[in-house]
Amino acid sequence: MxxxxxxxxxxxxxxxxxxxxxxxxxxxxxxxxxxxxxxxxxxxxxxxxxxxxxxxxxxxxxxxxxxxxxxxxxxxxxxxxxxxxxxxxxxxxxxxxxxxxxxxxxxxxxxxxxxxxSAENKQLLQWQNQLHTISQHTFLGDTATYLSFFPKLEALLPKIAGLKKAVNTPNKKFNDLLKYTMDVDVEFAAMRFLLIPHSKHPEKSQYPAYYGQIIQDEKYCDNKLLANGDAGNIVRLYETFTVINGGKKRQGPPSLKENASLFCNDTIKGLLITESLGGFRTFESLTEAIAPVKQYLLTANQQERYLAAEKALRKFSAGEQGFNFAGEDLSGKKVSFNDLKGKVVVVDVWATWCGPCKAELPHLQKLEEEMRGQNVTFLGYSVDETKDKEKWAAFVKEKDMKGVQLFGAGWSDVTKFYDIKGIPRFMVFDQQGRIVSIDAPRPSTPELKAMIEKTLSKG
Known part of the structure; x- marks a missing residue:
């Protein structure tokens, strides 16, 4: 959303x-x-x-x-x-x-x-006043220690069942959400208290019994967690809590795949993954960690966050790995950039409505003919909108456009990733999928052919 x-x-x-x-x-x-x-x-x-x-x-x-x-x-x-x-x-x-x-x-x-x-806000305030007895001690700078916090936590816990029964507004959606949120709020406060600095810290033997039930085999299965503005913090906190209190011996820090496995809801796994993106300092470490869990980035928002993290770690310099964008060919088959590794790839980002793009087409087709039989793939990537897909397909057929022709459905990932603001844009990648230039010369100049030939000569 x-x-x-x-x-x-x-x-x-x-x-x-x-x-x-x-x-x-x-x-x-x-x-x-x-x-x-x-x-x-x-x-x-x-x-x-x-x-x-x-x-x-x-x-x-x-x-x-x-x-x-x-x-x-x-x-x-x-x-x-x-x-x-x-x-x-x-x-x-x-x-x-x-x-x-x-x-x-x-x-x-x-x-x-x-x-x-509203009735909802009056009911919510009743709960927040109860929660405040413990949550007020979960911020940096609070002077409370476990000696005062644990008794307050244990005093609140028996009240929760009665507080849930008292939630009776005419709004069933709200009632269900608040009852669910009560349990989440208490867990969040309990975990947060333990994981911030205090003047005194308890031994595990001094923890109230409540802490023993926080870690579960299947945690946060309900999408209602995502209605909570602190859900991102909650899943990260739970991840840390399990490492410290889970009792498992680990060789080094857990992987992103291990951390995602703590949760049984795939969208919440995606939330945990995107909350972890800021911890990576190199593009290689990011992509290596994400590869086993990328299927959990289910929503457009999660995918955009990951794309932004990838982009932040790149300089788009020659030699960096190209972005693995994808599109549909004329048959509707999905083709990705990585599918074309092994050949020099020349990407033409264009659209049927773009006059300068059409002006380059005869020059591009001449270059394709001159490079026939060599280890080069020419890839046309259309940014026409979805409503114009048939127009794109008809244009490709009418102009007998060769190479790989992909439909990107608007200004999608490839344009966002490479900050493409205007078209046509030509890009060249080597046989290993590494950047040669993300702003290459146009086919109407001899420099593009020279760049392709130089890349081919390096093998």
Whole structure:
């Protein structure tokens, strides 16, 4: 899912009439959700986050006015958890928003009180007040030790069953999510407390019995975890917790494949993988670790994050391995760049609507004829949109275009990866799939043929 664009959100100063602004927006007033309230005295800005596949994604921010007031109006919001941040050290305030909601609250560095709001938010606040008894001690700088934290944790645990029974709003979707989230929240707080610095640390023999049930053979099987803005942190924390407390002897750190196997939900495995991408310092180490688990990058968001990580570790210098992009040929068969290793590959990124691309075509066809019989593959990669696929296929047949012709369905991975902003773009790769040039000369100049021949001569 793409995060809601900031331009679709209307940050409001609380003393202004929000209805007039909403009427000018794309969504009807009845679907507009409004969040307004008071910020702590020294806070200057409030940031609003939605949840995108287990992560907090900023969708708007607003400046607090002279009366410490703020407001947001969200046209037709996606129902679920949202977070308000004051930038304080004690975390963000979690709220629940759906179309038409009007929430008025007072923030206080991670906690809040409600003046007016939905049944869901009132129920959520009851839980957050209970959770706060332990969660307040899970941030850096808190002076509590296990001597005070463990008794508070053990006091909360027996209450949870009763708190779940008390969740009875008219919104079944919310009720189910909150009941599930209660267990996740407590585990998160319990693990987090152990894994941050304190002045005193317990021996494992001093842990409450609760810690013994956190590690399970199949963990976080339910996709509802992804509705939690802290899910990315939770899976990483659980991974660390199992290494320290799992009792398994390991030779070195666990692999990404081993860590992914801790979870039984493939999308959550993908979340763990993308949360781990920042730990790699070389392209080779990244691709080696990802290869056994790449099939778990199921969503477009996860795939984009991995692509960005690959790209960040590349310099696109000659000799670097080329990106393994793919497309469909005329028969609908998927063909990838790696399938063509063993030959020099000349890539032409083009489209049927591109005049300069068409102007290069006769020169390209002449070059293909001159290079016939040599160890070269010419690959045409169309960035025509999906709706124009038949137009692309007809053009390829009409012009009798040779080589490998692939349909990329718009400005897809290859253009994003190589920062291709304009076409035609020609690229040359050697027999091992390594970059010769990602901005090669055009066929209408003699330099492209010279580059291909030089690459062939190096074997």
């Amino acid at each position: 793409k995060p809601t664009k900031v331009s679709r959100l209307l940050p409001l100063v609380a003393c202004l009439a929000w209805t007039a602004r909403a009427a000018a927006g794309p969504a009807p007033v009845s679907s507009l959700a409004v969040i307004q309230g008071q910020a702590p005295e020294k806070v200057k800005k409030i940031t609003l986050y939605a949840v995108e596949e287990g992560r907090k994604a900023e969708i708007a921010n607003t400046t607090v006015n002279e009366q410490h007031a703020f407001a947001f109006a969200i046209p037709a919001p996606k129902e679920g958890f949202y977070y308000l941040s004051t930038g304080g050290a004690k975390g963000d305030a979690r709220i629940y928003i759906k179309s038409g909601d009007q929430l008025k609250l007072t923030l206080d560095n991670g906690t809040y009180t409600i003046q007016a709001g």
